[in-house]
Every structure is written in structure tokens, then in C-alpha cells.
Amino acid sequence: MLAADFDIAVYGSTPAGIASAVVAARQGRRVALIEPSNHFGGLLTGGLSNTDFRTLEAVTGFFREYMDRVHADYVSRYGKDSQQARECFFGAHSEPHVSERVLRAMVAEQRTLSVLMRHPLSSVSRKGDAIVSANFGTVAINAKLWIDASYEGDLAAAAKTPYRIGRESTREYGERFAGVLFFDQGLILPGSTGEGDTNEQCMNSRIIMTNRASNRLPVPRPPGYNREEFLRILPHFSSGRVKDVYTHDHSGMLRLQRVPNDKADMNDIKQAVVRLSLAGENNGWADGDAAARQRIFDRHVAHNIGLLYFLQNDSGVPEAIREKAREWGLTKDEFVNNNHLPPALYVREGRRILGDYVFTEHDTMPAPSSVRARVHADAIAMGDYALNSHGHQPAGPFYPTLFEGDFSFSATPFMIPYRVMLPKGVSNLLVPVAISASHVGYSALRLEPTWSALGHAAGLAAHLAIDTRNNTRAIDVPKLQTMLHAQKQATIYTSDIERDSPYFAAVQWAGLRGLLSDVVDYQTAVYVPLKSRFGTQYSFAHSLHFVEPEKALDDSLKSRWRKRLPCAASVGAATRGEFLQGAMSACTTTR
DSSP states (O other): OEEEEEEEEEEOOSHHHHHHHHHHHHTTOOEEEEOSSSOOSGGGGTTOOBOOOSBGGGOOHHHHHHHHHHHHHHHHHHOTTSHHHHHTGGGTBOOHHHHHHHHHHHHHTOTTEEEEOSOOEEEEEEETTEEEEEEETTEEEEEEEEEEOOSSOHHHHHTTOOEEOSBOOHHHHOOTTOSSOOEETTEEOTTOOOOOBOOOOOOEEOEEEEOOGGGEEOOOOOTTOOGGGGGGGHHHHHHTSOOOSBOSSTTSSEEEEEETTTEEEEEEOTTOSSOSSOTTTTTTSTTOOHHHHHHHHHHHHHHHHHHHHHHHHOTTSOHHHHHHHTTOEEETTSSTTTTTSOSSEEOOOOOEEOBSSOBOGGGGSBOTTOSSBOOOTTEEEEEOOOEEEEEEEOOOSSOTTOOEEEEEEOOOOEEEEGGGGOBTTOSSEEOSSSOSBOHHHHTTTOSHHHHHHHHHHHHHHHHHHGGGTTOTTSSOHHHHHHHHHHTTOOSSOOSSOOTTOTTHHHHHHHHHTTGGGGSSOTTTOOOOOOOBSTTSSOBOOOTTOOOOTTSBOOHHHHHHHHHHOGGGTTOOOSBHHHHHHHHHHHHHHOO
8 A cells, every 4th residue: 555644634625625735735734635536626616606605705715715716717718897707706606617727726836735536535543632644545644634624524433533413402502493393484383393313404416507509418318217206396387386497486496596608506495395405315425435425426416307307308397387497408518527417416514523612503693792693712714694404304294395404594694613623532633614513503604615714724723733743722723813814814704894904904803802792782783684786696794794994983992992902901093993903913912
């Protein structure tokens, strides 16, 4: 068996894994990025091309750099005023082959970064609480620090760290949306027990479609196609419940979200009467071996393609519906080595490690006496998304049109502590994707921009841990935060402090110390609902998270800030921004 030595080994070429590997290599570390399959880039290059987040202000660090490069790619090829440059939405919407080209270029720039494709994990060796080496097929990797960036948490599981699969009960963390749940129109419905189980959140393919005739391929009849499976759809057309195929609301069945060049990313519609997801049929994925996962993968692809084939071709489907369905087909220039079908499933949730902190629903809600979420002094990333699960069990006799476990509920922008990446019992492993969270808490975190932010932090933390005898718990977290801020990654959400603002670092530093919680009085605050940004799925910034750095600093706020920061008692400033900059300078000098 071949052997290779590295400073840091990253398992999984997900966007989080790529972020970890690239930022660690930028610090001069020798890094291995190990991918078990022949597919590079995770879901970002595997069909999830219309990236989920709520507001642009929440996307910083490595993922925003990736977006900038995607936007620059479209501008360089089509022009800054082109339709493609507009449709990519600052780089958030990208064709899979463009995403892969950009990510591979970011990796190729790092001379100390080695990529090992088609190297599945076979075993992990530990000495005490440290991982020493791991075997990946015919290659043995020795590394000082390890990062598990896989969606499923496979490396962490092989290292015998504790983890959870499925759902906690409402009793475990006091979460409203935990356990068995029926949810509709903002209400928890009768029949919800809140009992925990091991059912896994449902999955589906993210199929890239096009309506451009020159690039369109017919949807094939999949092997093993069973017409009987889809006949239950027909009554929904005659009843008028389903009026179309491709929509964004419950009048249809499949959501098409546009990306450049007349393409769209097809996804499941939550609480629609016909679903792309197969609730219950993905159970066993998280802990499954390669054969079990392949069976689940094949079943989902066959169902997803079979559903499209049925809608486009079956004589029982109204001709007007079939005609609309046939307007879209597979794309000739995507997934060319996989019959134009996505090479990855949308794994919304795999294992979740048990770490030094468990992120729950409560971390996404306003803290007592505040409009902001609770402050985490060790925050290394932040997020902005709703609590959102696509369900665990198919519709049944209680509610024939509702997936059990399907919910969506607004959350406030939140901070993510470093401790969620630290699995119990291991001193040199960081886990930025299968993090320590409850099922409900994880539902707000499970986005590529958020995972990538955690991957960014993991790469820098691993770099720092090499100087603390490879102990991830012994690093200087404030130093890590300073490095993240210098690399334009936010640790707290703000509505008006852009990454190139002269106040960015000071405001982020202040947020870690609770100062931003004092800006808006929760007793008089008036919440303004989020407003759609240019008719997209995204919104303009949150109304209660402004800092207004140029605003005059009134005596009341100055008093509260000085009380929180005795080290800034002598700082004099006319504006909020000037005070925060002065406080950061004074307090870090005396630290």
C-alpha cells in the first residue's frame, strides 16, 4: 500500500471540503483533498445550481469569493450587461460545468494542495484521542489534522465518534418542531406526537433541465419503469388540484429555478400533492455502505426520471399538460459522462456528530430581551435561513396531502459557534458539514453557503491547531476569528456593513462581544417582513439588523457599550463606527 504524509487531510470534495482545503493551503500547509467518487464539487456541481440562502448579506468568505468568480466567468464570456451575467445573480446561479470549472481553478492555484479522486475511505487508525492515519483504497494517508467535509460524516463515524441520525423528541431540547410532526400554514396539527425516531429527511435529485431546443434531450424511459407507480397522479388533474407541471407554488408539482443559458434546476416543492422526494425510501442512507447507498440512489433517480417521463408521455395525462411538460428536457452539455443525469443526490441531512455544543432551534430565535439571536463568543460563521425540513414519512391517513415532518418556519439570522465542529472524544478532527446539531437546528444550517463558511473556518482552525500539538480545542479562537474577518468572513449578520466596509472588522469583533444586541431596543422595535429582491427567491436585508456606523453615538448606547467593555471606557467617538473601531483597538491592545 502506498503511503503519503500531509499536514491536513480533508475528506469530501463538497464545497465545504474545497473551502477547507484551499484556505489551509493558502496558509502554506500541505493538504490532501480526498474524494471517494469520480464527482468533484458535491451538490454545487451535481445539480443544485440555484443556491439557497435568504439574503446576500449572509454570504461571505470563501463562498462569496466563489460567487464572485462565477459572476466574473459569465462577464468574461458574455459581457457585463449580458443576460447571462444578470441571470447568474451575483454568481449564486450557475450551470454545473461552470461551477466545477471555477472550483477546480481555485484548487489548482494552490501548489501545496493534492487532490485524490476515486479514493473511498476503508479504515481509520487512532492512537488515544487522535486520528493517526486512514486508508483510502490502496493509499494510506498520514496527517496531523483531519477534516470530515462529507455530507454523511463518514470519516467521523469511522473514527468512532458519537453521532445522531434522525430526530430528537420535543422533550430532549424543548424544540417546537422536533419529532413526529404534521405542519401546515404555520400551525402544528393534531396527530403530532413530538416523538423522536431514526427516520431520515427525504432526498431527491436536482435535475438540470433546458427549454432551448438546440440543447434539449428527451427524458428517457428509465430502466424498470413502472407506470402503475404514477397513476395516482391522474385524479389530481381531473379534480383541478394540479393545474401545471412546473411551478413555484402548490398548483404544480416540480419547481424549476432558472440558471443562465435557458436552463433550470429542478427541485421538490414542499407540501405539494405530488413530490419529487421519496419520503421514507432514503432511510438507511446515512449509515449505509456503498451498496446500500447505490440502491437508494438508483431508486431515487429512477423515480425522478420516471415521473418526468410519465408526465411527458403517458396517454392518461391531459394533452395540454403533456405538451407543457415536454417543453423542458435534459441538457446536452451537462453531466455528459453520466447520461446527462445528475451524479449526486441532494442529501439534505446525514449523520450529525455529538460535539462540544449542540446547535438547536433556540439558537435561531431572538434571544431574551433582544431582536437578535443569542450571542456565541466563539462564533466562526453565521447563517440566515428558515427552519426548513422536507419531511420524513409520506402522506398517510391523517393528512393525505402532507408529508409527515415537513415544516418551514422563519428564523432570525444566527451565529454558529466553533464548538459544533468538535466531535466528542477526538482531538484532531473537525467536522464542518455533519455538525453537532439537533435535527431542527440543522434544518436552518443545511445550505452550501453555510457549510462552506464552516469549511472555511475549519481550514484555518486546522492550520492553527498544528501549532497547538494538533489539538483543535487548544487553538486561540480570537486569533481564528481575526483571521476570518481579515478574509471577509462574517461571524454575525449585519444589514449595512459590506465586506469591503472600513468598519467590517470592528463591527464583527463587536458582535462577538454582544454589542450589536444593544443597537435596537426590542421593546419598541417594529418588525418589517422580508421583501423579495427583484422578484427572486432572495430577499433584501433584515430590517432590525442595521448598525448605521455613521450615525451619532448617543449617550445611552455609549453607556451600554462601555458597560460591556470596561477596556473601552476611555474611548471617545462621535459616531457608532468610530467607537467600535476605537474599542477594538483599545481592547485588543490590552488583551
